[in-house]
Amino acid sequence: MSNPKNAFYAQSGGVTAVINASAAGVIETARNYPAKIGKVYAGRNGIIGALKEDLIDTSRESRAAIAKLRYTPSGAFGSCRYKLKSVEENRREYERLIEVFAAHDIGYFFYNGGGDSADTCHKISQLSKKLKYPIQAIHVPKTVDNDLPITDNCPGFGSVAKYIAVSTREASFDVASMAETSTKVFVIEVMGRHAGWIAAAGAMASDEKTPIPIIVLFPEIPFDRKKFIAQVKAKVREFGYVSVVVSEGVTDKKGRFLADQGLVDAFGHAQLGGVAPVVANMVKQDLGYKFHWAVADYMQRAARHIASKTDVDQAYALGKAAVQLAVKGENAVMPIIIRISNKPYKWKIGAAKLSKVANVEKMMPRNFITKDGFSITNKCRDYLLPLMKGEDYPPYKNGLPDYVRLKNLAVKKKLKSDFKL
Amino acid sequence: MSNPKNAFYAQSGGVTAVINASAAGVIETARNYPAKIGKVYAGRNGIIGALKEDLIDTSRESRAAIAKLRYTPSGAFGSCRYKLKSVEENRREYERLIEVFAAHDIGYFFYNGGGDSADTCHKISQLSKKLKYPIQAIHVPKTVDNDLPITDNCPGFGSVAKYIAVSTREASFDVASMAETSTKVFVIEVMGRHAGWIAAAGAMASDEKTPIPIIVLFPEIPFDRKKFIAQVKAKVREFGYVSVVVSEGVTDKKGRFLADQGLVDAFGHAQLGGVAPVVANMVKQDLGYKFHWAVADYMQRAARHIASKTDVDQAYALGKAAVQLAVKGENAVMPIIIRISNKPYKWKIGAAKLSKVANVEKMMPRNFITKDGFSITNKCRDYLLPLMKGEDYPPYKNGLPDYVRLKNLAVKKKLKSDFKL
Numbered sequence: 001m002s003n004p005k006n007a008f009y010a011q012s013g014g015v016t017a018v019i020n021a022s023a024a025g026v027i028e029t030a031r032n033y034p035a036k037i038g039k040v041y042a043g044r045n046g047i048i049g050a051l052k053e054d055l056i057d058t059s060r061e062s063r064a065a066i067a068k069l070r071y072t073p074s075g076a077f078g079s080c081r082y083k084l085k086s087v088e089e090n091r092r093e094y095e096r097l098i099e100v101f102a103a104h105d106i107g108y109f110f111y112n113g114g115g116d117s118a119d120t121c122h123k124i125s126q127l128s129k130k131l132k133y134p135i136q137a138i139h140v141p142k143t144v145d146n147d148l149p150i151t152d153n154c155p156g157f158g159s160v161a162k163y164i165a166v167s168t169r170e171a172s173f174d175v176a177s178m179a180e181t182s183t184k185v186f187v188i189e190v191m192g193r194h195a196g197w198i199a200a201a202g203a204m205a206s207d208e209k210t211p212i213p214i215i216v217l218f219p220e221i222p223f224d225r226k227k228f229i230a231q232v233k234a235k236v237r238e239f240g241y242v243s244v245v246v247s248e249g250v251t252d253k254k255g256r257f258l259a260d261q262g263l264v265d266a267f268g269h270a271q272l273g274g275v276a277p278v279v280a281n282m283v284k285q286d287l288g289y290k291f292h293w294a295v296a297d298y299m300q301r302a303a304r305h306i307a308s309k310t311d312v313d314q315a316y317a318l319g320k321a322a323v324q325l326a327v328k329g330e331n332a333v334m335p336i337i338i339r340i341s342n343k344p345y346k347w348k349i350g351a352a353k354l355s356k357v358a359n360v361e362k363m364m365p366r367n368f369i370t371k372d373g374f375s376i377t378n379k380c381r382d383y384l385l386p387l388m389k390g391e392d393y394p395p396y397k398n399g400l401p402d403y404v405r406l407k408n409l410a411v412k413k414k415l416k417s418d419f420k421l
Numbered sequence: 422m423s424n425p426k427n428a429f430y431a432q433s434g435g436v437t438a439v440i441n442a443s444a445a446g447v448i449e450t451a452r453n454y455p456a457k458i459g460k461v462y463a464g465r466n467g468i469i470g471a472l473k474e475d476l477i478d479t480s481r482e483s484r485a486a487i488a489k490l491r492y493t494p495s496g497a498f499g500s501c502r503y504k505l506k507s508v509e510e511n512r513r514e515y516e517r518l519i520e521v522f523a524a525h526d527i528g529y530f531f532y533n534g535g536g537d538s539a540d541t542c543h544k545i546s547q548l549s550k551k552l553k554y555p556i557q558a559i560h561v562p563k564t565v566d567n568d569l570p571i572t573d574n575c576p577g578f579g580s581v582a583k584y585i586a587v588s589t590r591e592a593s594f595d596v597a598s599m600a601e602t603s604t605k606v607f608v609i610e611v612m613g614r615h616a617g618w619i620a621a622a623g624a625m626a627s628d629e630k631t632p633i634p635i636i637v638l639f640p641e642i643p644f645d646r647k648k649f650i651a652q653v654k655a656k657v658r659e660f661g662y663v664s665v666v667v668s669e670g671v672t673d674k675k676g677r678f679l680a681d682q683g684l685v686d687a688f689g690h691a692q693l694g695g696v697a698p699v700v701a702n703m704v705k706q707d708l709g710y711k712f713h714w715a716v717a718d719y720m721q722r723a724a725r726h727i728a729s730k731t732d733v734d735q736a737y738a739l740g741k742a743a744v745q746l747a748v749k750g751e752n753a754v755m756p757i758i759i760r761i762s763n764k765p766y767k768w769k770i771g772a773a774k775l776s777k778v779a780n781v782e783k784m785m786p787r788n789f790i791t792k793d794g795f796s797i798t799n800k801c802r803d804y805l806l807p808l809m810k811g812e813d814y815p816p817y818k819n820g821l822p823d824y825v826r827l828k829n830l831a832v833k834k835k836l837k838s839d840f841k842l
Contacts, residue, residue, distance in 0.1 A: 015598045017591075045601035074594035080602040162820055169821060170438075170494050170723035177436045177496035180466035181503055186719060207819065210826065273698050276716075294718035295697075298607060302591035306726055308820065388820035398628065399583055399729065399809035400590055405631065 004036050005107025007326070008050060009058075010043035011075040011142075012082075012113030012120070016156030017163075017304040018315035019112055019142045020076045024069040025319020026110050026140065027058050036327050041104060041411055045078035047111075047120065051093065051419050053100045055411040068404035070316060071394035073304035076406050082421070084120045087130050096419050097124070098133040103414040108136050108326050112319075114143035114154070118334060119358040125332035138322045139334040139354055142315070144301045146197040149360040150352040151336035155318060156301065158311030158387035161201030163303040164190050164245070164296065165388060168205035171294065172212045172243045179241035185232060185283050186243045187293040189276035191300060193249040196220050196364045198300070202245030203376045204384055213239040214375065217279065219249030220364050221373040223258055228279075229286045231374055236289060246279050305401055309390025314347070321349045345386035425457050426528025428747070429471060430479070431464035432496040432563075433503075433534030433541070437577030438584075438725040439736035440533055440563050441497045445490040446740020447531050447561065448479050457748050462525060462832055466499035468532075468541065472514065472840050474521045476832040489825035491737060492815035494725035497827050503842070505541045508551050517840050518545070519554040524835040529557050529747050533740075535564035535575070539755060540779040546753035559743045560755040560775055563736070565722045567618040570781040571773040572757035576739060577722065579732030579808035582622035584724040585611050585666070585717065586809060589626035592715065593633045593664045600662035606653060606704050607664045608714040610697035612721060614670040617641050617785045619721070623666030624797045625805055634660040635796065638700065640670030641785050642794040644679055649700075650707045652795055657710060667700050726822055730811025735768070742770045766807035 009026050011019055023042075030037045042056040043049030049056070056077055058066070069076055087094050100106075111121040118139045125137035141148050146157035168188055175186040192198040196218035206212035213235040217223060235242035250258045259275035276293040283289055314337055321335035332354045340346035368380035376384075394401040430447050432440055444463075451458045463477040464470030470477070477498055479487070490497055508515050521527075532542040539560045546558035562569050567578035589609060596607040613619040617639035627633035634656040638644060656663035671679045680696035697714040704710055735758055742756035753775045761767040789801035797805075815822040 011598070015595055048601065072594070073591050075598035078601055079598045081599075082602055165821055166726050167720045167724070169824070170725060171719040173493070173495035173824060174436055174719045174723040177432070177500045178502075180469065180499055181501040183719075188720070205821070207821070209818075210821075210824065273694060274714075274716075277694050292718050293695075293716065294720050295695075295714065295716045296720070297713050297715035298592040298595045298604075299588045299609070299715050299717070302595040303588070304591060305587050385819060390820070391814070391817055393812070393814070396812055397630075398806060399811070400586055400626070400628070400631075403590070403594060403631065 004034065004038045006038040006105050007040045007108035007110060008043065008101065008106045009040055009110040010046045010049060010112065011077055011079040012046045012111060012117035013079060014144065014301065015075040015079050016142055016144050016301050017073040017159040017307045018155050018312050020069040020072045020074065021312050021315035022112050022140050022142060022155060022319035023076060024066055025316040026323055027066050029320040029323040033323070033327050037108060037323070038105065041106065042077040044408065046080035047082055047084065048080045048421065050097055050100055051421065053413050053415050055104060056408045057411045060409045061406050065404055065406055070312065071304060071392070072403040073302045077408065083116050084123055086123060087126070094127060094131060098127065098131055099415060101133065101135060104411065107134060110138050110140055110322050112140040112142050114145065115148060115359060115361060118148065118354060122332060122354040122358045125354060136326050136331040138326050138330065139357070140318055140322045141334055141336065144198065145192055145195055147195040147361045147363070149357055149362045152339040152347065153337055153387055155311060155315035157197060158308035159303065160191070160198055160300050161204070161384060162308040162388040163300050163306050164198055164201045165204040166306055167296065168202045168214065168243055168245060169210070169212065172205060175241045175243060182290055183292045184236050184241050184289040185280065185291040187246060187276045187280045187291060188243065189246050189248055189274050189295045192219060192247045194219055194361060194363070196247050199245050199247040200364060200368065200376045200380055201384060201388070204381065204388065213242045215242060215244045216375055217244065217246040217250045218364065218369060218373065219247045219251065220369065222253045223250050225282060229282065232283055233287060244279060246275050248275055250275055304394055307392050308388050309392040310387055312392045317349055325351060342382050342386065345389065425455065425459045427459040427526050428461045428529035428531060429464065429522065429527045430461055430531040431467045431470060431533065432498055432500040433467045433532060433538035434500060435565065435722065436496040436500050437563055437565050437722050438494040438580040438728045439576050439733050441490040441493045441495065442733050442736035443533050443561050443563060443576060443740035444497060445487055446737040447744055448487050450741040450744040454744070454748050458529060458744070459526065462527065463498040465829065467501035468503055468505065469501045469842065471518055471521055472842065474834050474836050476525060477829045478832045481830045482827050486825055486827055491733065492725060492813070493824040494723045498829065504537050505544055507544060508547070515548060515552060519548065519552055520836060522554065522556060525832065528555065531559050531561055531743050533561040533563050535566065536569060536780060536782060539569065539775060543753060543775040543779045546775060557747050557752040559747050559751065560778065561739055561743045562755055562757065565619065566613055566616055568616040568782045570778055570783045573760040573768065574758055574808050576732060576736035578618060579729035580724065581612070581619055581721050582625070582805060583729040583809040584721050584727050585619055585622045586625040587727055588717065589623045589635065589664055589666060590631070590633065593626060596662045596664060603711055604713045605657050605662050605710040606701065606712040608667060608697045608701045608712060609664065610667050610669055610695050610716045613640060613668045615640055615782060617668050620666050620668040621785060621789065621797045621801055622805060622809070625802065625809065634663045636663060636665045637796055638665065638667040638671045639785065639790060639794065640668045640672065641790065643674045644671050646703060650703065653704055654708055665700060667696050669696055671696055725815055728813050729809050730813040731808055733813045738770055746772060763803050763807065766810065
């Protein structure tokens with residue numbers, strides 16, 4: 001019997017509150033198959049770690065440290081924004097990867113990322129055929145944008161959704177208290193450049209028992225100032241206040257980002273602003289209402305302190321499933337979430353071919369958005385609710401979450417050559 | 422024995438994650454003294470409710486509903502920004518208050534607010550002398566700004582501090598993951614127009630076990646672009662990334678708010694922006710680093726989901742103490758927090774005269790800020806740590822905090838006259 005091959009694991013693209021839970025799923029499960037999988041080497045800063053032969057030896061992390069990844073946000077091994085071209089376009093990169101993989105006896109490639117990364121993973125999965133290097137490539141889904149196809153939902157999204165819904169409810173309670181003599185309009189800017197999934201979650205702040213006037217601005221619906229202002233006016237008249245959840249990706253009818261207003265400071269320097277102040281200033285100009293605005297930015301995707309339990313469980317389960325697929329001999333696949341039922345919420349793990357996943361973006365279905373374009377339908381609520389359910393608090397020390405930092409010890413280099421990115 | 426007098430309770434100024442815990446303390450405790458205190462009437466939208474004779478009958482709320490106030494953020498009865506002038510300047514308002522108090526047999530005045538409100542409360546406390554209306558006025562401290570004098574700290578602050586420290590730690594983990602190929606600088610804007618207490622809390626994200634490069638920009642320290650940029654450069658060189666916590670109140674050497682950059686949009690309209698994008702753009706201009714920025718705004722002061730247990734306990738205890746002071750016959754006082762020891766943290770309730778509280782702002786002591794002006798000292802850490810300690814999670818339903826909304830039924834009006842504000 002030959003020695004088991006080692007595995008390579010890397011985190012890719014924007015990180016999330018639960019991507020490390022997937023890492024824990026991969027590493028802990030791999031440790032359960034010593035006859036099949038040797039060590040798990042993590043790429044330092046994602047795929048760049050493979051190209052530069054900068055590998056982290058996860059076998060030197062204690063069982064306890066790896067377990068803590070389950071409740072630690074961000075990418076424990078570092079991530080990167082770096083997309084491989086095709087083998088035809090940049091053969092040099094693939095040859096380098098093979099050189100590194102061969103030097104470290106790597107036979108498994110686990111890539112934890114979103115749409116672009118699924119594409120990279122797919123390219124790696126073809127190395128056996130195209131460049132005769134035997135490797136199994138499995139993609140572990142992750143993206144707060146929730147825009148991967150086939151899988152019912154994506155790890156990372158449920159926790160952002162919960163954070164945005166909770167924050168919108170809390171801030172709305174605040175505005176409601178102040179509206180009589182002060183702020184009447186609260187605007188919160190959320191992520192999602194192309195798909196409005198996160199913005200939709202803002203509408204979940206309101207429900208039957210706790211109705212809240214909320215206007216959602218989706219990237220899927222071209223912005224119409226007149227209609228928007230009419231909405232704001234109507235809500236303030238009826239409720240005394242309104243909360244506006246605006247996606248960073250909202251565009252005007254010509255497809256230009258609303259955030260891109262050509263702002264200049266007193267010295268004429270161009271300023272990169274957010275879309276929240278743009279929308280808030282429109283309200284001020286057209287209606288004169290006092291406003292407040294917030295930009296959640298990284299806080300939303302890093303908010304492990306209020307992660308969704310569903311999300312954490314699924315992130316871990318997908319990491320685990322990726323290893324199980326590898327052990328079964330699979331290649332060019334991605335474990336996915338299949339929804340069995342809504343009430344009670346039941347789900348199971350399935351698998352999708354990477355050829356069907358790569359470079360496909362899943363937008364909000366039109367029937368998830370109300371006809372007027374400013375809110376979500378019950379169909380959307382039924383979809384979102386279970387993804388946000390359950391709390392999974394991290395342990396605290398001195399008033400703060402006790403997140404782990406790994407030792408991240410490097411594997412000794414075996415190659416003499418460097419690689420320029 | 423005469424009938425017990427009724428009590429008036431109102432929330433004032435910006436609301437917090439725990440001001441309703443103080444309300445619960447007042448109402449529950451008052452219910453324990455039926456021989457001394459009749460009903461507790463809350464002002465709808467603060468003192469305006471008293472002027473307009475718009476009173477809420479809290480006796481019509483169930484015991485369970487009042488108990489839920491302990492974990493519900495915002496002002497359950499509505500707040501307002503409205504400062505009474507002196508009796509000499511606006512006698513009409515005081516005469517109206519007396520008219521309303523007399524009509525509803527009100528003998529106790531509990532005012533839950535910050536510095537301005539302490540001043541209002543102090544003026545009310547003098548009504549017995551100045552206008553011969555017998556009333557006991559007790560101020561219940563509340564302010565996220567933590568700038569009231571005499572009391573060791575202010576309810577509302579500990580929870581904001583915890584939220585900002587947690588969020589800064591989480592976002593910093595995120596930036597650290599991305600820094601190799603993407604974002605190197607994260608800027609978070611926090612509240613505190615005059616005092617840097619909340620900004621200081623951002624520095625708590627870093628501690629001995631989890632060191633994080635953080636630069637704090639305090640309103641107490643005039644902004645020096647050159648020194649700031651040098652700090653950013655040094656931190657990025659050493660750690661690969663840096664987080665910047667900037668107070669909304671930061672000014673330049675001439676005392677002008679940094680946020681006020683005279684921004685205009687493409688149409689020449691003045692735009693009200695935040696200070697976070699201003700600082701982030703400076704980094705971009707001077708160093709070329711990729712940045713992200715967030716503005717926490719109302720999210721920070723409404724974030725009951727991650728409130729500090731110390732804060733919740735103290736907010737409740739101060740509401741309770743206010744009623745106990747009233748029952749003892751006190752007037753023109755404010756219950757305060759007295760710190761007994763740091764390790765272990767011990768505190769007790771005391772009382773301060775309102776004449777010493779009103780219109781005094783407590784700034785960060787200079788020895789709480791490091792010499793270079795960009796961080797906090799150990800003395801400051803020892804002060805802040807216990808205030809952020811402990812979690813006190815609200816109950817959840819359908820993935821969201823199950824906050825209470827009271828019925829807020831109006832007391833029948835007895836006066837025929839209206840009052841114009």
